Amino acid sequence: MRQHDSDDFDLFDARPAHRSTRFEDPRPARRGRFDEETRERPNRRARYDDEPEPARRGRLTEGERVRLAKLRDDAYTETQLPDGADRWSTWDDAEHGPLPRPDWVVTELAAVDTDLGVLKTGKEADVHLLRRGLPGTPGTLLAAKRYRSDEHKLFHRDAGYLEGRRMRRSREMRAIEHRSAFGRNLIAEQWTVAEFAALSRLWTLGAPVPYPVQRNGTELLLEFLGEDDGTAAPRLAQVRPEPDELTDLWFQATAALELLASEGLAHGDLSAYNLLVHRGRLVVIDLPQVVDVVANPAGVEFLARDVRNLAGWFHGRGLGEHVTKTDDLLAELFSAAGLG
Ligand SMILES: Nc1ncnc2c1ncn2[C@@H]1O[C@H](COP(=O)(O)OP(=O)(O)OP(=O)(O)O)[C@@H](O)[C@H]1O
Numbered sequence: 001m002r003q004h005d006s007d008d009f010d011l012f013d014a015r016p017a018h019r020s021t022r023f024e025d026p027r028p029a030r031r032g033r034f035d036e037e038t039r040e041r042p043n044r045r046a047r048y049d050d051e052p053e054p055a056r057r058g059r060l061t062e063g064e065r066v067r068l069a070k071l072r073d074d075a076y077t078e079t080q081l082p083d084g085a086d087r088w089s090t091w092d093d094a095e096h097g098p099l100p101r102p103d104w105v106v107t108e109l110a111a112v113d114t115d116l117g118v119l120k121t122g123k124e125a126d127v128h129l130l131r132r133g134l135p136g137t138p139g140t141l142l143a144a145k146r147y148r149s150d151e152h153k154l155f156h157r158d159a160g161y162l163e164g165r166r167m168r169r170s171r172e173m174r175a176i177e178h179r180s181a182f183g184r185n186l187i188a189e190q191w192t193v194a195e196f197a198a199l200s201r202l203w204t205l206g207a208p209v210p211y212p213v214q215r216n217g218t219e220l221l222l223e224f225l226g227e228d229d230g231t232a233a234p235r236l237a238q239v240r241p242e243p244d245e246l247t248d249l250w251f252q253a254t255a256a257l258e259l260l261a262s263e264g265l266a267h268g269d270l271s272a273y274n275l276l277v278h279r280g281r282l283v284v285i286d287l288p289q290v291v292d293v294v295a296n297p298a299g300v301e302f303l304a305r306d307v308r309n310l311a312g313w314f315h316g317r318g319l320g321e322h323v324t325k326t327d328d329l330l331a332e333l334f335s336a337a338g339l340g
């Protein structure tokens with residue numbers, strides 16, 4: 001009878017009862033023939049391993065059963081995170097940092113991320129220490145800066161900074177104005193996007209900033225400035241440099257300011273808390289509010305305030321004003337930015 005003839009099996013056959021009897025049919029005669037064929041043609045098994053779609057229709061052979069079981073196992077293990085890991089690497093879904101990419105950046109999709117704890121909770125963001133690597137390898141340490149949108153109705157930096165940025169009158173704009181949960185999340189994402197763009201631009205120019213590895217939603221992954229044991233580099237505010245080192249740090253800071261100014265930019269929130277000292281090198285962080293000093297009507301004031309804050313800290317540590325010469329510095333920065 002027709003329904004017992006497996007060669008006639010059709011995927012579009014609308015008779016499921018017939019199919020199930022055929023799948024259960026052990027068909028000893030056919031299996032014997034297949035075994036014989038396998039013996040005669042040793043390459044036969046390789047063909048079954050490679051082929052995505054078995055050529056045979058209608059009945060699962062032993063080889064196909066093994067292959068499907070393996071696919072099922074793979075699919076299962078794919079969703080099982082290795083012990084200790086918190087998530088699969090988010091690299092694939094993220095916006096990536098500028099090229100050429102440093103060789104320590106882990107790009108393998110099979111890598112996992114492990115949260116090693118909070119480095120610092122701030123007013124607008126929390127910074128976590130993260131390890132990313134293939135399971136069983138030491139991986140790379142990263143700083144994960146996550147902008148928060150839940151607890152704070154108003155970011156202290158919103159006023160003045162966001163105002164200068166033109167935005168469409170839209171559902172988004174109204175949500176931001178009303179500080180709804182949706183609007184707060186949009187603000188947080190805007191800051192993340194702004195900081196990632198600023199870091200990417202400055203890193204490409206050779207400025208001393210952490211390499212921005214990726215951005216995904218309200219999370220930034222940055223080069224971790226610190227030691228292999230996870231100790232973060234201290235903020236400038238925490239170090240007590242010897243006079244020589246103090247002078248050296250001052251000139252590193254002014255070189256960074258000059259580089260920014262030559263791009264028409266000011267940090268906008270520069271202080272001894274937003275500069276890290278990593279093995280004698282000064283690194284500028286926390287750049288979401290970077291200011292275009294030409295386009296922003298308050299650009300000149302932002303630049304002057306940055307210099308005042310910075311010089312104030314160095315003076316407090318004993319660096320003479322004959323070294324800092326802040327009036328001259330400011331004139332140079334204005335000129336570099338095309339303002340003077
Ligand atoms: N790439 C990094 N490597 C090591 N530590 C970092 C890095 N980025 C940030 N940190 C640590 O996290 C702290 C907060 O980072 P950041 O200043 O960017 O965020 P913030 O939200 O402005 O925090 P705050 O409100 O304290 O200024 C830094 O002072 C520093 O100690």
Ligand SMILES: [Mg+2]
Nearest residue numbers: 122273274286
């Ligand atoms: Mg900060």
